[in-house]
Amino acid sequence: MSGADLLILTLIILLLVSLKLILRPHPTRIPIKSRHVFITGGSSGIGLALAREAAAEGARVTILARDMKKLEQAKASIQVSTGTEVDIVSADVRDFHAVKTAVESAGEIDVLICNHGTFLPYEVEKMEMKGIEDIIGVNLVGSFGLVKAALVGMKKRKDRRPVSIAFMSSQLGQVGIYGYAAYSASKFGLRGLAEALQQEVIADDIHVSLIFPPDTDTPGLAEEKTRRPQLTSIITASSGAMTADEVAKKTLNGIKSGSFFIHCNFEGVLLSIGTAGMSPQRSYLMAFVEVIFSGVIRFVALCFLWTWYRSIEKWHAKRKRT
Numbered sequence: 001m002s003g004a005d006l007l008i009l010t011l012i013i014l015l016l017v018s019l020k021l022i023l024r025p026h027p028t029r030i031p032i033k034s035r036h037v038f039i040t041g042g043s044s045g046i047g048l049a050l051a052r053e054a055a056a057e058g059a060r061v062t063i064l065a066r067d068m069k070k071l072e073q074a075k076a077s078i079q080v081s082t083g084t085e086v087d088i089v090s091a092d093v094r095d096f097h098a099v100k101t102a103v104e105s106a107g108e109i110d111v112l113i114c115n116h117g118t119f120l121p122y123e124v125e126k127m128e129m130k131g132i133e134d135i136i137g138v139n140l141v142g143s144f145g146l147v148k149a150a151l152v153g154m155k156k157r158k159d160r161r162p163v164s165i166a167f168m169s170s171q172l173g174q175v176g177i178y179g180y181a182a183y184s185a186s187k188f189g190l191r192g193l194a195e196a197l198q199q200e201v202i203a204d205d206i207h208v209s210l211i212f213p214p215d216t217d218t219p220g221l222a223e224e225k226t227r228r229p230q231l232t233s234i235i236t237a238s239s240g241a242m243t244a245d246e247v248a249k250k251t252l253n254g255i256k257s258g259s260f261f262i263h264c265n266f267e268g269v270l271l272s273i274g275t276a277g278m279s280p281q282r283s284y285l286m287a288f289v290e291v292i293f294s295g296v297i298r299f300v301a302l303c304f305l306w307t308w309y310r311s312i313e314k315w316h317a318k319r320k321r322t
């Protein structure tokens, strides 16, 4: 081994060791077997897959959504596939009083997953204020309500093992894309909430996670796709979709390992490294990758932006010609 090799190796080891020493919050494990997992938006899509997976892993599960009929169907389908009975509760996350009553009636929560969400892709200019307020009210303000309602019981819990609060963001909570201004704003907002909240609750052994799925095959996505502006489809065309089951598995594994960022596919890993910013990182190996590769990943991000802006230029040029 040459002197240069030895120097590089020493620097790498020094960096790994120092990262292992400084990383906060400390790594943790959050068991879900026999614990109470409360999932909002649990009657459809990703939330339903999460409920099924958590029930299959032996958790006691409560799902919340508005439509009682869909909740009952979800309950029956989980019963058939796992043999487990989940609790259902109807509330609109925009109604804080209803959320508080629902959370209190469900009993002590060990894992709160704020997964409910609504999405409508339109240009800001074409959106009514009411539509914008709905998206931010449900996705962001609704999550505040759930946290406020659940936190009281979580802090007073008798079971002193670590517990979790998780927010279903989206890759659009890491990057804004044409047509998703309101949705992205709501999901970026969740990141601010998650970062600040983690500092407020760490002393109570409460651990916060943010999940960033790509397009995921769900009833919600099917509906959304019929409304996408053309440019939104063009820009997002290259990125692949996942199944709700795949996203649910990644989510539960991420929650159990106490990850702050939970990404779902390779593009997601790149996005998480590229947007790591001031978010906590509990894995010293991931922190190492962030420190070493963030420069080159910024270059990759700029290449993506280049292709997106080129599509926008071409689209406008074509429109002028016709």
Ligand SMILES: NC(=O)C1=CN([C@@H]2O[C@H](COP(=O)(O)OP(=O)(O)OC[C@H]3O[C@@H](n4cnc5c(N)ncnc54)[C@H](OP(=O)(O)O)[C@@H]3O)[C@@H](O)[C@H]2O)C=CC1
Residues within 6 Å of the ligand: 040, 041, 042, 043, 044, 045, 046, 047, 064, 065, 066, 067, 068, 070, 091, 092, 093, 094, 115, 116, 117, 118, 119, 138, 168, 169, 170, 171, 212, 213, 214, 215, 216, 217, 218, 219, 220, 221
């Ligand atoms: N599918 C995708 O491509 C992606 C989705 N996500 C996020 O994942 C989450 C779930 O999405 P997905 O499974 O596709 O969505 P679906 O539309 O399939 O399901 C949404 C769920 O949320 C509930 N919900 C909606 N509004 C409210 C409300 N005001 N109060 C209470 N519950 C409500 C719905 O029930 P009800 O209508 O009865 O209230 C339903 O159970 C969302 O936060 C979404 O932003 C993130 C990335 C990609």
Ligand SMILES: CCCCCCCCCCCCCCCC(=O)[C@@H](N)CO
Residues within 6 Å of the ligand: 119, 120, 169, 170, 171, 172, 175, 177, 213, 214, 215, 216, 221, 224, 236, 239, 267, 270, 271, 274, 297, 298, 300, 301, 304
């Ligand atoms: C470092 C560089 C890496 C760059 C990778 C960029 C990939 C971005 C793709 C964005 C896809 C958007 C998924 C939306 C999911 C969603 O929330 C909607 N289905 C809701 O309607």
